Amino acid sequence: MSSADDLLALLADIVPESELDQLRNVREAATRHAQGSYEVIFSQQQPEFPLHERFALAALVAEWNAQPALQAHYHQQAQPFSDSSRHQVLKDFAHRLTFSPVSATPAHLTELQRAGWSTDAIVTVAQLVAFLNFQSRLLAGLNLLQGKASGSEAPPAVAGRWHDAPYTASGKTAPTAFTQQELGWEPWLAAKPLAEFTGQEKVVLAKFGHTDSDYFRLLARNLPVLEQRTLTDKGIFYTAGGLPRAERELAATVTSKVNGCIYCASVHARKASQLSKENASVEKLIHVAPGDALAEGQSARWTALIDLASALSVTPAQATLQQISALRDVGLDTLSLLDLIQSSAFFAWANRLMLTLGEPYLPSTTQG
Structure with missing residues (x-):
């Protein structure tokens, strides 16, 4: 695509x-x-969520992510x-989603609803804030x-x-540690019934295999955004050459560890293990305790x-030129570096949706 049609190309010059x-x-x-x-x-x-409010919220999230060029772009409109x-509840939700998505609870969605935000609008708000965290990184x-960069x-x-x-909001048994086990996920807002599409x-x-997923039918309350997000995901993770797929999955797992997203880590740690054949290394990563390197x-x-x-996953991002140099020293070329950056950045988006719109459960157990 032409650089003239690409906002990030313009802002990154x-x-x-x-x-x-x-x-x-x-x-x-x-x-x-x-x-x-x-x-x-x-x-x-x-x-319910007019464009001037979207631009205002985007400018705020870009500011929190220490991206002044992106902030200025959104502030203009x-x-x-x-x-x-x-508006106060909206800003509070965006702040939590940006800085501490793991602290979200169903009560925070209820606050939005009481302030007049519909389920469809809340999904759009969550997508916008999560997308801005991706775009900033x-x-x-x-x-x-x-x-x-510095x-x-x-x-x-x-x-x-x-x-x-130990239990989810609905009473299912919840995972309390990172795992490579397959998990379920339940929404805190109603997924859109298939009959209403x-x-x-x-x-x-x-086409994307989303029909039977509560998560995706919830996000499909704004289907055009979900479609573009899914295509972005596939463009980042399912391409030939560059960074091996196992290491893109590793990046997704790392981001999920920073954000505390047990569900995303379970999916992508499992893929990293399968593709890399380095299960012991992946297990070591997912069992790192809070606060440890x-x-x-x-x-x-x-x-x-x-x-x-x-x-890249902390807020604001703290990645450095020394880290880029260290990766070149262990054999990464620029395409591989781009893959690593995009894989990490995408899970700043994915984790924030998973953590603030619902939670995982252990599918083999009954309700408590």
């Missing part, structure tokens, strides 16, 4: 036909659908928030790849805390991968 520009064209689907996600979120006409409870990574050394990122309550919408759901005891290559992925 990527030179047309440069190596990075060419490699983003190699990853054309990821580039196109990241832009497509932005275009859908900020063009939809939804009276924003209007100031009022002092109403509707991707922009940070693109700047790093061009040498446009060279100062960052402290090692550590494992975040996670849910340890149009024929064409059902085709879209079926994530790369402890890993190989030189996985240490470098974990260090960058985890540094």
Whole structure:
């Protein structure tokens, strides 16, 4: 796609036909659908959540992520928030989603509903905030790849805390530790019933295998955003060459450890183990305790991968040029670095939806 049609290329000042520009064209689907996600979120006409409110919220999230160019872009089309409870609850939810998604509970969604936000609008709010956290980290990574970042050394990122309550809100047995076991996930808001989708919408759901998933039928309350998000995901994780797929899955697992997302980690740690044949190393990673360094005891290559992925995952991102250099020293070229950055950034989006709209459960157990 043309750089003129690509917001991140513009904000990162990527030179047309440069190596990075060419490699983003190699990853054309990821580039196109990241832009497509932005275009859908900020063009939809939804009276409950008008565009000026979306731009205002996006500018706030970009500010929290220390991305001034992105903040300025959104601020241009924003209007100031009022002092109403509707806007205060919205900002509180966005702040939690950005800085501490693991602290979300069903009560926070109830607060939004009491302030006048419908279920459909809440899903759009969650997608917007989660997308901004993805977009901010991707922009940070693109700047790093061009040498446009501080060279100062960052402290090692550590494992975040996670849910340890024994039961879910509905009474199912909940996982209280990270695991490679297959888990279930239940929403805190009602998934949209399949019967309420149009024929064409059902085709879209079926194309991506989303028909029977409560998670995806909840997100499908804004189906155009879900479609672009799914295509972005596939463009990042299912492409040939560059970073091995196992290490893209490793990055997803690392981000999930930083954010405390047991469900996402269970899926992607399992894939990392299967593809890398390094189950012991993956087990060591997922069992790192809150506050401990994530790369402890890993190989030189996985240490470098974990260090960058985890540094990108904190808020604001703390990734450094030294981390890029360390990855080049263990054999990553620029395409592989781009894959690592995009994989880590995408799970800043995925974790935030999983953690704030529902929770995992152990499917083999009955309700408590």
